[in-house]
Amino acid sequence: MEERQYRSASGAPIALRRRQHSASCRELAVRCPRLQLRSLSAVTSTVWLAAYGLFALSENSMVLSAAIFITLVGLIIYLHFVKVDQESLLVIGSLGIQVTSSYASGKESTTFIEMSQVKDVVINEAIHMQKVIYYLCILLQDPGDPQGVSEVVPLFQSSKPRLDCLIELYKSCQEILEQGRTDPQVE
Amino acid sequence: ENSPAPLPERAIYGFALFLGSWFGFILYLIWAYIPETWLFSLGLTYWPQKYWAVALPTYLLVAIGIGYILLFGINMMSTAPLNSTHTITDNYAKKQQQKKYQEEAIPALRDIPISEVNRMFFLPEK
Numbered sequence: 001m002e003e004r005q006y007r008s009a010s011g012a013p014i015a016l017r018r019r020q021h022s023a024s025c026r027e028l029a030v031r032c033p034r035l036q037l038r039s040l041s042a043v044t045s046t047v048w049l050a051a052y053g054l055f056a057l058s059e060n061s062m063v064l065s066a067a068i069f070i071t072l073v074g075l076i077i078y079l080h081f082v083k084v085d086q087e088s089l090l091v092i093g094s095l096g097i098q099v100t101s102s103y104a105s106g107k108e109s110t111t112f113i114e115m116s117q118v119k120d121v122v123i124n125e126a127i128h129m130q131k132v133i134y135y136l137c138i139l140l141q142d143p144g145d146p147q148g149v150s151e152v153v154p155l156f157q158s159s160k161p162r163l164d165c166l167i168e169l170y171k172s173c174q175e176i177l178e179q180g181r182t183d184p185q186v187e
Numbered sequence: 188e189n190s191p192a193p194l195p196e197r198a199i200y201g202f203a204l205f206l207g208s209w210f211g212f213i214l215y216l217i218w219a220y221i222p223e224t225w226l227f228s229l230g231l232t233y234w235p236q237k238y239w240a241v242a243l244p245t246y247l248l249v250a251i252g253i254g255y256i257l258l259f260g261i262n263m264m265s266t267a268p269l270n271s272t273h274t275i276t277d278n279y280a281k282k283q284q285q286k287k288y289q290e291e292a293i294p295a296l297r298d299i300p301i302s303e304v305n306r307m308f309f310l311p312e313k
Contacts, residue, residue, distance in 0.1 A: 120302045123309065126274040127266050135269060139302075147300075149276065154269045167309050174310065 006165035008033070009133050014159050018172060024093030024179055028169055031086045032159045035079075035104060047071055080105040084158035089169070091176045097121075097138060099155060111153075115180060117141055119149060121173040123166050134163045136170065215240070275301050 003017045012033040019027040051067030083104040090098040096114040103109075119139040125132055136155045142148035161169070219240035226234065267273040280298035288294065 120305075122301050122305045124274055124301065126269055128269060129263075137269075139275070148281070149272055152270050152272055152275060157269070170305065170309050174306075 004168075007162050009131070009160040009162060014161060014165070016161070016165055016168065018168075024176060025091070026172055026176055027088060027090045028172055029086055029088035030156055030159045030161060030165070032084050034085075035083055040075075044071055076105070079103065080107055087156050087159055089155060089173070091173055093176050093180050099153075101158070113138060113140070113153070118177075121170065121177060123163075123170050124152070124154075133160060134166055135160065136166050136173075 001017065001019045003015055006014050006016055008014050014033060015031045017029045017031070019029075021027060047070070048067055051063050055061065055063045080103060084101050085104045086102045088100045088102075090100070092098075092115075094115060096112055097118060099111045099113070101109050117140050119141040121136065121138050123134055124137050125134050128135075135157070138153040138155065139149045140151040140153065142150035156169075218234060219237065223237070226232070276298070283297055285297070286295035
């Protein structure tokens with residue numbers, strides 16, 4: 001098990017942790033940067049200052065309690081639905097690939113893709129919000145066409161690692177996937 | 188045949204456009220500034236309301252400003268999302284035919300599948 005520091009596409013520090021459970025099973029986890037105290041206090045102070053300005057204009061004290069309520073509810077929603085703490089990929093050679101996102105509130109959301117549906121794991125580049133980014137994605141097999149791709153599943157969307165981290169992830173995944181391709185022929 | 192060099196016809200078109208645009212501008216200034224009573228006394232009664240002398244330029248400028256934002260938005264909307272197959276292939280690549288490989292000839296141009304490209308870029312050992 002090893003852990004290395006990389007950078008995300010926007011420059012924030014992220015950490016990649018690799019664990020080899022067995023010869024054909026590997027877990028790759030990318031930890032996103034934590035919620036910063038200074039950005040949290042900056043957002044809270046701007047919302048509360050705006051609410052105080054509204055209160056000074058309208059003399060209605062409900063504005064202040066509404067602002068406090070909105071801040072609390074907004075923070076809970078953000079931590080539970082938006083802020084991803086860790087994204088991990090569990091590749092099991094003959095079985096499939098499991099993608100897990102853990103949110104800051106502790107919620108975990110998991111997707112499992114069978115190995116027969118997986119055509120390949122590749123690094124693709126695409127335009128995203130006025131930038132060209134590299135991202136790792138799983139290509140799903142088209143049942144009717146052996147050469148076709150039916151769907152693209154992008155991975156690590158919240159941490160958005162840069163190319164050096166993606167190359168490590170790609171090599172790790174390809175080692176496991178190649179075992180699955182060559183072993184059936186050996187037997 | 189089609190060169191951007193100056194020609195007599197182009198000079199005439201240019202001068203006609205120049206005179207036309209000056210005439211249009213002077214006409215617009217007359218319509219916007221000269222009081223209605225003076226125009227009526229000259230016999231020119233059937234002109235649009237002066238409201239439009241201010242409204243039309245305003246409409247034009249707001250339309251240009253919205254056009255910037257609209258173009259930006261249309262571009263963002265037509266960019267393929269990260270999970271679409273259009274980032275990997277398209278109809279032409281799916282239907283392409285494989286040409287037979289000839290010895291000592293440059294291989295024919297074709298769309299290389301993304302798996303092959305990835306292997307070539309990121310996997311070489313040494």
